Amino acid sequence: MQDIQILWEKVLEKMELLVTVVSFDLWIKTIEVLDLKDDKTLVLVATSSFAKNQLVKNHSNQIAECIEQVFGSEIDFEIIDKAEKEEYLKLHKVNNNEIEIKTENPFNEKYTFDNFVVGKSNQFVYAAARSVAETPGEKFNPLFIYGGVGLGKTHILNAIGNFVRQHHPEKKIMYVTCESFTNDYIESLGVSKEKEKATSRFREKYRNLDILMVDDIQFISNKTSTQEEFFHTFNELYQKNKQIILSSDRPPKEISTLEDRLRSRFASGLIQDIQAPDFETKIAILKKKVSQEKYNIDEEVLTFIAERVNTNIREMEGLLSKVYFYATLLGKKCATLDDAKNVFKDEQVTQKEQISPEKIISTVCSYYGTSEAELTGKKRSKEIVEPRMIAIYLINELLDLPLITTGKLFGGRDHTTIIHARDKIYEQLKTNNKIRTIVSEIKNQISSNC
Numbered sequence: 001m002q003d004i005q006i007l008w009e010k011v012l013e014k015m016e017l018l019v020t021v022v023s024f025d026l027w028i029k030t031i032e033v034l035d036l037k038d039d040k041t042l043v044l045v046a047t048s049s050f051a052k053n054q055l056v057k058n059h060s061n062q063i064a065e066c067i068e069q070v071f072g073s074e075i076d077f078e079i080i081d082k083a084e085k086e087e088y089l090k091l092h093k094v095n096n097n098e099i100e101i102k103t104e105n106p107f108n109e110k111y112t113f114d115n116f117v118v119g120k121s122n123q124f125v126y127a128a129a130r131s132v133a134e135t136p137g138e139k140f141n142p143l144f145i146y147g148g149v150g151l152g153k154t155h156i157l158n159a160i161g162n163f164v165r166q167h168h169p170e171k172k173i174m175y176v177t178c179e180s181f182t183n184d185y186i187e188s189l190g191v192s193k194e195k196e197k198a199t200s201r202f203r204e205k206y207r208n209l210d211i212l213m214v215d216d217i218q219f220i221s222n223k224t225s226t227q228e229e230f231f232h233t234f235n236e237l238y239q240k241n242k243q244i245i246l247s248s249d250r251p252p253k254e255i256s257t258l259e260d261r262l263r264s265r266f267a268s269g270l271i272q273d274i275q276a277p278d279f280e281t282k283i284a285i286l287k288k289k290v291s292q293e294k295y296n297i298d299e300e301v302l303t304f305i306a307e308r309v310n311t312n313i314r315e316m317e318g319l320l321s322k323v324y325f326y327a328t329l330l331g332k333k334c335a336t337l338d339d340a341k342n343v344f345k346d347e348q349v350t351q352k353e354q355i356s357p358e359k360i361i362s363t364v365c366s367y368y369g370t371s372e373a374e375l376t377g378k379k380r381s382k383e384i385v386e387p388r389m390i391a392i393y394l395i396n397e398l399l400d401l402p403l404i405t406t407g408k409l410f411g412g413r414d415h416t417t418i419i420h421a422r423d424k425i426y427e428q429l430k431t432n433n434k435i436r437t438i439v440s441e442i443k444n445q446i447s448s449n450c
């Protein structure tokens with residue numbers, strides 16, 4: 001149950017940002033909330049029939065919008081004036097105290113701990129996430145989860161959210177992507193006249209939480225003022241022992257252009273990686289999906305898929321449903337290995353069109369007439385250093401791989417070496433015509449081969 005008058009205050013705060021000061025003082029602030037009729041219509045009283053007309057004519061869309069944001073989409077409203085109020089009171093028994101709001105679950109209900117298959121690759125992340133969900137703010141703060149695309153980061157964050165909603169409904173928890181945090185922040189800078197209010201609203205939104213989760217925080221890397229704001233949000237929550245959970249496709253030390261002070265904040269709790277699933281975990285995940293979606297599929301299809309998809313679980317699930325729907329389209333009751341093979345043939349054709357690090361390395365090698373072993377090996381002679389740096393630069397430019405992964409492709413080189421090579425070529429491209437020509441010829445070859 002929530003207090004209607006307190007909720008109405010929130011509507012007023014929002015309205016204040018939307019209308020002029022004069023309109024707000026004259027028409028909006030003076031509204032009285034009389035009743036929640038039939039538990040679904042807010043009855044608002046305007047000070048006079050003139051005021052009522054003003055509200056209906058000029059502000060009803062804004063009022064509707066703000067009510068929806070605060071009370072939810074099921075709540076409607078109507079406006080009456082002072083004179084009509086007397087009549088209304090004769091006919092109705094009013095309730096202007098309490099409302100039961102059915103707030104929508106902001107978390108994906110499919111992404112729960114129960115639906116998360118635990119294996120060697122993700123057991124530590126699972127344990128840490130579970131512990132944070134059970135006792136937020138007490139251990140592992142911040143919890144920083146990193147891992148490649150499609151390995152379950154967003155799933156884990158939502159699982160924490162669903163768990164907290166169920167077991168600690170009183171806790172204020174928020175999940176945002178880095179992108180929406182940034183957009184919110186930019187919006188809060190927007191209207192100059194209302195700047196202060198907008199900023200304080202932004203702060204109130206993000207700093208009055210028990211748990212803040214930001215997904216894909218790596219995207220904050222080149223946004224200086226968002227970093228600044230996030231730093232303060234982080235500090236305030238952290239000082240109040242509130243839980244912060246972040247996910248990223250790479251560890252903090254590899255997020256380039258991240259301010260050092262944020263980097264060290266991120267590293268001050270627990271940094272836990274999610275690794276690529278092993279074969280058994282992949283099979284277990286596929287089985288779970290089959291039973292969840294009630295797919296009728298031969299077991300050998302699962303093995304076939306698990307053997308062919310390297311790491312990305314999203315891709316694996318995508319293939320599984322493609323095979324199932326392929327079989328369904330053919331009118332079959334059960335998808336078989338042959339269906340899987342047919343689907344896979346088509347997939348490989350489309351996969352060819354993608355640029356991979358291997359493709360880049362082999363193209364650079366054939367351009368320079370050198371071997372892959374040499375290119376990725378230890379030798380540091382001038383003839384091999386240049387193509388190696390160009391390959392590293394191109395991988396960075398054309399693909400969004402974590403530096404650590406690129407380092408592994410080049411014989412386990414350290415990420416600082418990768419950064420150095422990338423930046424060196426980047427600088428040379430500005431001044432050195434020869435390098436510019438080479439890089440653009442290799443790029444052409446890569447794209448024409450694909």
Ligand code: ADP
Nearest residue numbers: 115116117149150151152153154155285313314
């Ligand atoms: P990320 O955010 O790391 O890119 P997601 O969390 O979006 O990855 O996961 C991609 C898909 O794989 C989702 O459908 C998710 O449910 C599924 N998935 C990932 N890991 C697991 C797991 N351990 N058990 C079950 N499903 C998983």
Ligand code: MG
Nearest residue numbers: 153154155215
């Ligand atoms: Mg994600």
